[in-house]
Amino acid sequence: MAKKLVLIDGNSIAYRAFFALPLLNNDKGVHTNAVYGFTTMLMKILEDEKPSHIMVAFDAGKTTFRHETFKEYKGGRQKTPPELSEQFPFVRELIKSYGISQYELENYEADDIIGTLATKAEKEGFEVKVISGDKDLTQLSSENITVSITKKGISEIEDYTPDHIKEKYGLNANQIVDMKGLMGDQSDNIPGVPGVGEKTAIKLLKEFHSVENLLESIDQVSGKKLKEKLQEFKDQAVMSKQLATIIREAPIQLELSELEYEGYQREELVRFFKELGFNSLLDKIGGDVAEEEVELDDIDWTTPEEITDEIFADENAFYVEILDDNYHYAAIIGFSISNENGNFFLPTKQALNSEAFKRWAEDESKKKFVFDAKRSEVALRHAGIHLVGVEFDVILASYILNPSESPDDFAAVAKLHGYYDVQSDQAVYGKGAKRKIPEEAIVAEHLARKASTIFEMKPQLAKELGKNEQYELFSELEMPLSLVLADMEFQGVKLDMDRLRKMGADISSQLNEIEKKIYSYAGEAFNINSPKQLGVILFEKLGLPPLKKTKTGYSTSADVLEQLAPKHEIIREILHYRQLGKLQSTYIEGLQKVVNSKTDKVHTRFNQALTQTGRLSSTDPNLQNIPIRLEEGRKIRQAFVPSEEGWVIFAADYSQIELRVLAHIAGDDKLIEAFREGLDIHTKTAMDVFHVSKEEVTDNMRRHAKAVNFGIVYGISDYGLSQSLHITRKEAGQFIERYLQSYPGVKEYMENIVLDAKEKGYVSTLLHRRRYLPEITSRNFNIRSFAERTAMNTPIQGSAADIIKKAMIEMAIRMETENLKSRLLLQVHDELIFEAPQEEVDILKEIVPDVMENAVELKVPLKVDYAYGPTWFDAK
Structure with missing residues (x-):
């Protein structure tokens, strides 16, 4: 088999990918566009080139031996955007998951590593392919070395062979460094000879062949001005050529045999793609990893001939099995119960036709421990049974204990907490087209194991919640909220x-x-x-x-x-x-x-145990992403109407809740004063940052102030702000600095929360929701920086999420207490949407702001705006 070595310029390709794709985030808030672009490029390389050997080279640091020659080398480059910096560790992890070697060398650049290995490989009979976005590497081109340069973006490359270089420039590959010596390279801050551009450099090299020959023959150069420039800057030309010359004998401690490619690590790659949310790429590597056979302990379970009251106890683990994600209309496969009396499998028809089962399900005094209370409640409501007495939900407890680990498969959740006696649903039912329900005995044992595991897990999870001071968050917020959400999902929203x-x-x-x-x-x-x-x-x-x-x-x-x-x-x-x-x-x-x-209703599903900040999201359909900035998009809300004649849609939303939470947490006097006095916060910020009076604030000033106000909440960088405002990074950085000078309390909060997170390993919301940040003490600057920004914004976003959740619970209680017919239908970001009889509108005008504004007590007032009309569109 022919030997083929592919050498990839890691830094260059990552940069290209970052700037070629829009900023992307996964569900954990990590920027992923550079990693995604790098991945697709790598997939294409492996498919097209089929290398026997491969390596990715990285720059080792900011300084190299070239800085000893010219300290301003690469001095003109802008600082790497933090949105890119934080992705480099993931790029390296990607390469590792692919089973590809990666290398860096102190005091040298990736170019030198590539040049050394390419030269060595060519001597040993390899065909070599170099892939980069940097044309400096074209000097390596030879009969057996092809240098592929990514053009704008990363989807197209241009192959530089000696013939292509000759055709493009009229030069040999080894003259590329001479060309750089004369014309310089702005991107690397190589000065060259002032006034000499590419055309002039090529013309001179065609006549004199090299920089050295040219400088020895300056008298033969035509053009007085050019001759004078060459004479004046001859030392600079020689130095520039040296700077541009790639070292081909760098002291690399690496043998070519170590670069042999044996294929990617499938399990690692699947895990990596899932972590970053690259679901579209999973199919390209064969989807999920097949479940390995696991040894399970024996379990005693029975299927009672008749369901009687004696089966149930005062405390019961209860599991409802529904395979279809769209569980509102799905058939229930079966139930299982685990308690002091044993483990029981209850077939669906037998249970739903049993008066004893219905009595137990609807008995508040019979405590139930479940997996996904909301799902269980909705499924039984569709079967005509109202499940009550749910005291503990394993998936919610697990989510609160560590929101960064939020699988929805039962076995995966159990394994997180040390329980391994349950197979995954995929192992039992199969996947995709092969998915089917096996014989009842297999289903029965699978469900019995789930109920038994819930019964065993409950005391441990409850103890951990108490130890973390999170039991109240669990029992007073998330558990009652699951029942509110179940009611909303069951009710649905009518579409015209x-x-x-x-x-x-x-x-x-x-x-x-x-x-x-x-x-x-x-x-x-x-x-x-x-x-x-x-x-x-x-x-x-x-x-x-x-x-x-x-x-x-x-x-x-x-x-x-x-x-x-x-x-x-x-x-x-x-x-x-x-x-x-x-x-x-x-x-x-x-x-x-x-x-x-x-x-004619849609029944969106609210994801309660998904985001790390505690925010709700919705799916099937996602009603939180209707593009309301587009007029036609806003009009889609006209199709959402009340389900009863003579009713209206009533919508209420928090005004600038995250900025109000920031003012409270940071304790910044200026922000607190502005909110207490009811000032327009963006105008006030513009006044403080630009040092102008209210009358002097322009629309553009307010727009900039608004961008940085909300950007601060999300840990925005100078790069991110420059992109949103279409200004330079320098201007954006100055604006952020002026903002922090104007609001010293915010600056102090940002500094202190990072120190606190480093000490504790996590940050908390006002209601004690935690987000763990193990990366905040990482030695890797990029990983640590991302964790620090997360530490700053999570308490703000998470507290805002907790506040609206609390308001939803309080509203459900208030509507029931006042015996209202009105119903809570949706939660979208900071907005609650109700449907109500016309005669209850005046009541909602009073109680909705009262409940929402008093959900928690802050140093600043919470403010709620409301509107109502015949459609959701009109309630704005």
């Missing part, structure tokens, strides 16, 4: 299907009109959804400048079109066409797919 279909028709009509405009600008009809055809129209027919290319042609991605928007009217129409098209497919058509045809 006729209106939704009409919206779809209106959007189709708009799409047709926009289509005509686009064709008019283009001068012909074409497939707007075809990037290839669109690229031809924009960049060949209309002559717009192509900013990126892909392997299939011109890039017409959103970021490219945004940059081109001022250059032609067609661009804005295309962007609007895409927005409406996504709205049509994702929401207009998407909502119709998940609506219950019998009730």
Whole structure:
């Protein structure tokens, strides 16, 4: 087999990936765009090149031997954005999971490692492929070394062979360093000869072949001014060539045999992809890892011939098995009970037809310990049984104890706490097309093991919650909230299907009109959804400048079109066409797919044990992501209507709750005073930061102040702020610095919370929700920095989440106490949505703000705005 070595410039490819893709976050708030881009590039390399040997080289530090020659080497480079820095450890972990060698060498650059290994491999008969975004490496090109340079983005590469270099520059590969010596390199701060650009450098090298020959023959150079420049800066030209020259004999302690590639570590890669949320990439490596056979202890269980009161005890572990995620309409597979009397499997029909089972389920005095109280309650409600007396929920307890570990598979949760006597559902039922329900005896034993494990786990988890001072958070907040959410899920929200279909028709009509405009600008009809055809129209027919290319042609991605928007009217129409098209497919058509045809309602599922901050999310459908910034998106809320005639939708939301929580936690006098006096906080911030009066605050000042106000809550960096405001990183950094000077309490909070987190290993919300941050003491600067930003923003976001959860519970109690017919339907971010009879609106106007504003006591007042109308859209 032919030997083929692939050498990857790790820093360069990571940088390219970061700036080629928009900022992405996984569900834990970690930026992942560079890692994702690097992964897709690596997958493509392995598939296309099929290397026998491979390695990724990294720069070891900021200084190298080149700085001894020229201390300003690479001095012009901007500081690496923290959103990229925090991803490098994950890039390294990715490479390790792939089973690929990685190497760095103190005092040398990745280029030198690559140059040394490429030269050595060529001598030993290898075919070598170098992959980078840095054209400096093209000097390595030879008969057996191809240097592939990523063009704009990472999806397309340009192969530099000696022939390609000759065709492109008219030079040999070894003259690339001479060209750099003359023209310099702005990205590396290599000075070169002032006034000498690429064309002049190439012209000189074609005549004189090298920098040294040129300087020895300066008298033969035509052009007085050029001759003078070469004479004046000849030492600088020699130095620049030295700086640009890649070392091919670096002291690398590495043998080529150590770079042999044996394939990726599948289990590690699956775990890594899941951790970062790269679900779309899992299928490319074969999906989940198959469950290994596990040895299980024997368990005694029975299926009673008749369900009687004697089966149940005062305290019972109770498990409801539903395989379908959309459990609102799914058939229950079976039940299991574990208590002092033993372990029992109850077949579905037998249990639901049993008066003894129904009596027990609806008896408040019979305590139930469950796995996912909300799910169990909703499933039984659909079966006509109201489950009460639920005292403990294993999945909620586990989530509170460590929100960074939040699996929803029973066996995975059990293993987190040291219980291994349950198989995963995948092992029992299979996966995907192979998923099926096995014979009843297998199901019965599986369910009995689950109930038995719940019974064993409950005392341990309760003890740990008490030890952490979190039992109150569990019992007074999350447990009662699960029942409120169950009621909301069961109730569902009504959709006006006729209106939704009409919206779809209106959007189709708009799409047709926009289509005509686009064709008019283009001068012909074409497939707007075809990037290839669109690229031809924009960049060949209309002559717009192509900013990126892909392997299939011109890039017409959103970021490219945004940059081109001022250059032609067609661009804005295309962007609007895409927005409406996504709205049509994702929401207009998407909502119709998940609506219950019998009730015309959608029953979204609220994820209570998912996010690390404690915030709720929703799925099937996700009602928290309707794009309300787009007018047509806002109008989708017109389809959400009350389920009763003569009722209205009533919506109430917290005003700037996270900033109010920040003021309380930080104890900053200026912020507290501003909120107490009812000032517009963004105007007040602009006044303080820009040192102007209220009358002098411009719209732009307020916009900047608003961005940094909310950015501070999320640990924004100068890079992040510069991107959102379209200003330079320097300006953004200065703005953040002025903000912290204006609000010293906030600055002190940020410093103290990090110190506190380093001492304790976690941060807490006002209601004692914890987020553990083991990375905060990491020796790796990037990992530690991300943990520090997380320490700053988690108490704020988490406390805001806890407050609205508490308000939901208090509202449910208040509505029941006052015997109201009104119902709580949805929670979306900081907003609660109700449906109510018209005659109860005046009551809600009083009690909803009262409950929400007094859910907790802060140093600043909580403020709630409300509105109501015939649809959700009108309640704004």
